[in-house]
Amino acid sequence: MSELDLKSYRFRAEREDDWRALEGLLERIQNSGVNALKPDELVALPQLYRTAVSSLSTARAVSLDRNLITYLETLCTRGYLFMYGPRVSFWERFGSFFRRDWPDAVRSMVGATILSSAIMFGFALIVMMLVLSDSEWFYPFAAFLDERTPEASQETLRATLYTEDEDIAGMLSVFASQLFTHNTMVALLCFALGFMVGIPTAILLAYNGCILGAYVGLYVSKGLGFEIIGWLMIHGVTELFAIILAAAAGLVIGKTLAFPGEKRRVDAMADAGKRAGNVGMGVVVMLFLAALLEGFGRQLINDDLTRYMVAGVSLLGWLSYFYLRPGAKR
Numbered sequence: 001m002s003e004l005d006l007k008s009y010r011f012r013a014e015r016e017d018d019w020r021a022l023e024g025l026l027e028r029i030q031n032s033g034v035n036a037l038k039p040d041e042l043v044a045l046p047q048l049y050r051t052a053v054s055s056l057s058t059a060r061a062v063s064l065d066r067n068l069i070t071y072l073e074t075l076c077t078r079g080y081l082f083m084y085g086p087r088v089s090f091w092e093r094f095g096s097f098f099r100r101d102w103p104d105a106v107r108s109m110v111g112a113t114i115l116s117s118a119i120m121f122g123f124a125l126i127v128m129m130l131v132l133s134d135s136e137w138f139y140p141f142a143a144f145l146d147e148r149t150p151e152a153s154q155e156t157l158r159a160t161l162y163t164e165d166e167d168i169a170g171m172l173s174v175f176a177s178q179l180f181t182h183n184t185m186v187a188l189l190c191f192a193l194g195f196m197v198g199i200p201t202a203i204l205l206a207y208n209g210c211i212l213g214a215y216v217g218l219y220v221s222k223g224l225g226f227e228i229i230g231w232l233m234i235h236g237v238t239e240l241f242a243i244i245l246a247a248a249a250g251l252v253i254g255k256t257l258a259f260p261g262e263k264r265r266v267d268a269m270a271d272a273g274k275r276a277g278n279v280g281m282g283v284v285v286m287l288f289l290a291a292l293l294e295g296f297g298r299q300l301i302n303d304d305l306t307r308y309m310v311a312g313v314s315l316l317g318w319l320s321y322f323y324l325r326p327g328a329k330r
Contacts, residue, residue, distance in 0.1 A: 123209035131217030194250020
């Protein structure tokens, strides 16, 4: 037996009983909760934890067996999480996410959100003006081989904005599911592409803005501008806001990766990743709501003023939730 192995053996033999006792208490807590421990065991737990931490420190200092050090690191981590970790239930954590974590993360990305909005709606405006000046500009951006083309009559385009058939609930549920999947993929791409310094995210935002602008320009050119905006915004307020937030999170990650600032890059990325992750999880909720509005509300509500009212309430609700809540951090 080598000298190192002998040291590790003696070290383990002198202290292993305490480690096993701590491990047994942690196992019982994990399986049955802290109430499973007796009063004397609760009193002994902090002492056993300190003993394990001391053993880990000594083992590292004298370079003992690596497997022993790994075992002690795992044991001490488990003990730390019980001794000092947050003790919240699932529902408390769930409520905390919607009450604080998500809106705080969104507010921390105001600059990136404004930039994402400017990219999408800026390109939408440019392409809309191009289509209004010459309808041939529609085809490079939004020709998807359906009836919505510059050659379509006003009546044909108007018919695509309103649903007359009332017996469509089953079809709309499938439609809503498909829309949720599609929009989630777009948002995830905007988020994920941020790791490439945000450039692909900006390109994707611009492309979606071009499609949006081309269709709005088409309907405006046929005298249906008021109708198309209402048709889009009943769900678009929530859907486009969600995509913009996902893109903003991606841009923040890309910016942090390229310019970490005064922090170490790993620390800066950890902070940005946490905030971006909270935004990303919230975006999925927004896209689910947008799919319901697009698959049901937009199809079943045929009155333009009602569509605008739903869009206005949605916009006011999201802005109030993210930026105007009492007690929100600035």
